[in-house]
Amino acid sequence: MPMEPVEVSWEIAADDSFRKVVQKGTKIAVHDWGHSVHVELQGLQPSRWYYYRFKVGNETSQVGRTRTAPPINSTPDELRFAFASCQHYETGHYTAYDHMVREDLDLIIHLGDYIYEGKGADGRFRKHHGDEIYTVDDYRTRYAQYKSDPALMATHAAAPWLVTWDDHEVDNNDADDVSQDKGVSSARLLQSRANAYKAYYEHMPLRSAQLPHGPDMPLYRRVPYGNLADFFVLDTRQYRSDQPCGDGNKIPCDGVYEEGTSILGVHQRSWLMNGLEHSAAQWNVLAQQVMMANLDRQVGPGVAVSMDKWAAYELERRDLLNWFNEAQITNPVVLTGDIHKNYACELLREFNDLDSSSVGTEFVGTSISSSGDGFDQPDNIDQLLSENPFLKYHNGERGYVSCTVNQKEWRTDYRTVPFVSRPNAPLNTRASFVVESGRPILNKV
Ligand code: FE
Ligand code: CA
Numbered sequence: 077m078p079m080e081p082v083e084v085s086w087e088i089a090a091d092d093s094f095r096k097v098v099q100k101g102t103k104i105a106v107h108d109w110g111h112s113v114h115v116e117l118q119g120l121q122p123s124r125w126y127y128y129r130f131k132v133g134n135e136t137s138q139v140g141r142t143r144t145a146p147p148i149n150s151t152p153d154e155l156r157f158a159f160a161s162c163q164h165y166e167t168g169h170y171t172a173y174d175h176m177v178r179e180d181l182d183l184i185i186h187l188g189d190y191i192y193e194g195k196g197a198d199g200r201f202r203k204h205h206g207d208e209i210y211t212v213d214d215y216r217t218r219y220a221q222y223k224s225d226p227a228l229m230a231t232h233a234a235a236p237w238l239v240t241w242d243d244h245e246v247d248n249n250d251a252d253d254v255s256q257d258k259g260v261s262s263a264r265l266l267q268s269r270a271n272a273y274k275a276y277y278e279h280m281p282l283r284s285a286q287l288p289h290g291p292d293m294p295l296y297r298r299v300p301y302g303n304l305a306d307f308f309v310l311d312t313r314q315y316r317s318d319q320p321c322g323d324g325n326k327i328p329c330d331g332v333y334e335e336g337t338s339i340l341g342v343h344q345r346s347w348l349m350n351g352l353e354h355s356a357a358q359w360n361v362l363a364q365q366v367m368m369a370n371l372d373r374q375v376g377p378g379v380a381v382s383m384d385k386w387a388a389y390e391l392e393r394r395d396l397l398n399w400f401n402e403a404q405i406t407n408p409v410v411l412t413g414d415i416h417k418n419y420a421c422e423l424l425r426e427f428n429d430l431d432s433s434s435v436g437t438e439f440v441g442t443s444i445s446s447s448g449d450g451f452d453q454p455d456n457i458d459q460l461l462s463e464n465p466f467l468k469y470h471n472g473e474r475g476y477v478s479c480t481v482n483q484k485e486w487r488t489d490y491r492t493v494p495f496v497s498r499p500n501a502p503l504n505t506r507a508s509f510v511v512e513s514g515r516p517i518l519n520k521v
Contacts, residue, residue, distance in 0.1 A: 112278040140233040146302035157183035160476040161413025166200040168445030168496025173227035175503040187413030188242025215275030246272040266291040306357035310364035315341025332390040339389040370427035400435040408436035416443040420469035441477040
């Protein structure tokens with residue numbers, strides 16, 4: 077794009093042929109913000125479908141569809157949404173999105189790894205443009221490439237999206253100002269982070285409340301769906317202490333018990349606890365990145381947990397789970413991405429005591445494409461389940477997770493595709509669980 081500002085007009089209508097336009101206006105797209113525009117609307121009717129499009133000169137965009145939330149104090153009967161994560165462009169077709177579009181969902185949640193930062197690799201079915209990304213232009217080009225995928229485009233056009241990032245929007249397994257790459261200074265990582273956050277803001281459906289300021293971007297936020305659900309959209313990357321035991325699967329080191337280490341950071345944690353305490357919602361949903369349950373990945377004697385997850389911040393996790401119980405938080409449900417696998421877990425009050433009670437549930441959703449073709453269940457599945465009695469399901473295929481929520485129960489359906497190396501994979505529902513309100517127990521259906 078040239079340097080000049082560009083006038084973009086927008087229309088929002090009650091019908092997809094735009095006979096009943098309800099609001100319209102113009103925005104100036106400027107070079108400094110990658111010629112992106114963000115239109116914030118007020119005065120629409122609640123619980124309605126709307127259609128929108130943009131025009132520049134003689135060009136008209138494709139039509140997008142979105143839906144408004146119910147009124148804050150209303151009692152909605154039902155919410156149907158899906159969540160997804162981890163869409164490495166090079167490693168597989170976005171077939172899961174082709175299927176998601178057909179579900180007619182009220183909401184789509186993306187839990188991060190929307191892009192991957194690595195350089196283009198040979199021998200895959202498609203290739204990242206350019207080298208590893210650092211500059212604003214690098215990040216913008218990467219988003220443009222990902223957003224050229226027709227299935228992803230159609231899914232954005234089908235329903236409203238609620239997004240948060242994970243690590244690959246900046247750098248693998250990043251924590252605050254610490255890169256995974258040795259020798260990368262904190263100043264350099266913060267510069268990349270500022271570039272990454274800016275491009276993320278430009279390319280995602282975010283409001284000006286989320287506007288980044290240099291390497292800081294206030295992404296965590298609360299989104300109510302009447303009194304049926306409160307979504308606490310978390311950011312477990314920007315404020316976390318460096319992984320105290322490093323990366324990989326390990327026996328937890330002493331650092332996990334160190335006072336003051338945090339995955340949320342002080343401000344986000346008090347915001348979260350305050351919000352949960354005052355929530356009147358039937359389901360309190362933590363839409364976030366990394367696994368909260370303490371999954372022992374070492375088959376046989378001994379325990380090894382992944383050190384990029386909540387397990388590495390044991391004091392904070394234990395405090396939060398104990399507090400769910402003490403403060404009697406209504407129906408906490410944690411949604412997780414990151415690890416390219418499906419898991420269903422009950423969240424124990426004390427993971428060091430496998431007999432302690434469940435205080436919430438966690439649904440970990442697999443990747444859209446990352447890691448390529450998957451597998452249904454690993455050979456050691458029986459042992460994994462028996463060593464982790466809170467774990468009720470595990471699967472390693474690609475896909476997404478659908479949730480149907482009403483005032484009495486929460487239903488989760490694990491939707492998978494058997495391959496992503498070729499197009500047109502069929503969709504399977506591999507497992508379904510129901511949680512009854514007031515009982516944080518996973519019931520297989
Ligand atoms: Fe990922
Ligand atoms: Ca073990």
